[in-house]
Amino acid sequence: MPxxxxxxxxxxxxxxFAWEMARTEMRAQHLDTTFGRLWLILNPLLLAFVYFVLVExxxxxxxxxxxxxxxxxxxxxxYTFMAGTIREGAxxxxxxxxxxxxxxxxxxxxxxxxxxxxxxxxxxxxxxxAVVHVATGLPINANTLxxxxxxxxxxxxxxxxxxxVSALQVYFRDLKQFLPYMLRLWLYLTPILYYxxxxxDKYHFLIWINPIGAIFASWSDVLMFGRAPSAQMMGVSVAWxxxxxxxxxxxxxxxxxxxxxxx
Numbered sequence: 001m002p003x004x005x006x007x008x009x010x011x012x013x014x015x016x017f018a019w020e021m022a023r024t025e026m027r028a029q030h031l032d033t034t035f036g037r038l039w040l041i042l043n044p045l046l047l048a049f050v051y052f053v054l055v056e057x058x059x060x061x062x063x064x065x066x067x068x069x070x071x072x073x074x075x076x077x078x079y080t081f082m083a084g085t086i087r088e089g090a091x092x093x094x095x096x097x098x099x100x101x102x103x104x105x106x107x108x109x110x111x112x113x114x115x116x117x118x119x120x121x122x123x124x125x126x127x128x129x130a131v132v133h134v135a136t137g138l139p140i141n142a143n144t145l146x147x148x149x150x151x152x153x154x155x156x157x158x159x160x161x162x163x164x165v166s167a168l169q170v171y172f173r174d175l176k177q178f179l180p181y182m183l184r185l186w187l188y189l190t191p192i193l194y195y196x197x198x199x200x201d202k203y204h205f206l207i208w209i210n211p212i213g214a215i216f217a218s219w220s221d222v223l224m225f226g227r228a229p230s231a232q233m234m235g236v237s238v239a240w241x242x243x244x245x246x247x248x249x250x251x252x253x254x255x256x257x258x259x260x261x262x263x
Contacts, residue, residue: 001254011106021113022120040121041128048076051193065195067224070136074129074223075192075216078151081122082158082212083183089114089162090169090179093259107256108249111162115155122151139226146222146229153215153241160244163252170255170262186210191217211240 052072065071092110099110134140169175189210191199196207196217207213214236218229229237 001250002256004253007106007108007253011108011112014105014109017105018109018113018116021109022116025113025117041124044076044080044125045073045128047080048073051076055193065198067136067138070132070138071195071220071224072193073132074219075190077122077125077129078154078216078219079187079190079192079212080125081118081151082154083187084118084121085115085155085158086161086165087179087183088118089159090165090176092162093166094169094173101260107259108163108252111166111252112159114162115159118158119155133223138224141226143222143226143228146218149234150215150219150222150229150237153237154212156241157211157215157244160241160246160248163248164244167252167255167259170259186212189213191220195220208236211244214240 048069052069055068055072089111092114093107096110165175165179187193189206190212191207196213199206207217214229214233218233218237221227221229
């Protein structure tokens with residue numbers, strides 16, 4: 001492990017490097033153009049509509065929960081932000097081989113730059129959802145401010161997971177083949193396609209052992225019903241976010257000196 005204080009001081013001093021990498025990535029994919037921003041919104045929006053139709057077919061005429069479509073859109077948008085951070089962050093060390101070999105800087109900035117990139121992609125989605133939220137008459141009150149800490153907690157889990165898998169992929173290059181399937185399975189196990197209260201009581205423990213289960217259950221309560229998350233929900237969410245960030249950071253820093261040899 002490098003000296004922690006000096007390492008993070010060096011990372012902070014080079015924060016503009018991470019920011020410029022994120023902006024360059026968006027420009028390279030033409031996501032800074034009007035049509036690029038439109039695609040950023042349309043892609044997860046169409047995915048939400050596909051899942052909505054699928055859920056309607058599986059329901060077979062049974063009673064529809066309130067605000068089902070809005071629930072799906074809000075959940076898919078937030079999950080797209082987190083999953084993109086993990087999926088693209090996983091390739092940053094291996095994909096940045098020449099930069100890692102020829103430049104001295106804290107490598108932790110590579111996955112963080114992807115998190116910044118996907119946060120900038122998430123902002124237009126959040127803006128579109130705000131329009132949908134107001135247009136459909138969903139509640140807006142003081143509890144709506146919980147959106148901010150819930151996004152921060154989701155980002156912490158995304159960054160922590162990205163740090164872990166980006167370092168792990170240096171040793172196991174085939175990880176990138178399995179990661180999309182793991183992220184898709186994680187989506188199905190999280191209360192996004194359904195409400196958390198639709199889970200039978202005997203399986204409710206799955207909310208607590210799913211690192212993002214409490215976050216997305218709280219996200220839905222805040223946006224769909226204007227309810228503040230319970231202290232238990234927030235406590236579990238903070239605990240998982242802190243654990244992911246700590247484990248991911250420690251694992252990444254402990255392996256960083258081997259990156260040049262492995263690459």
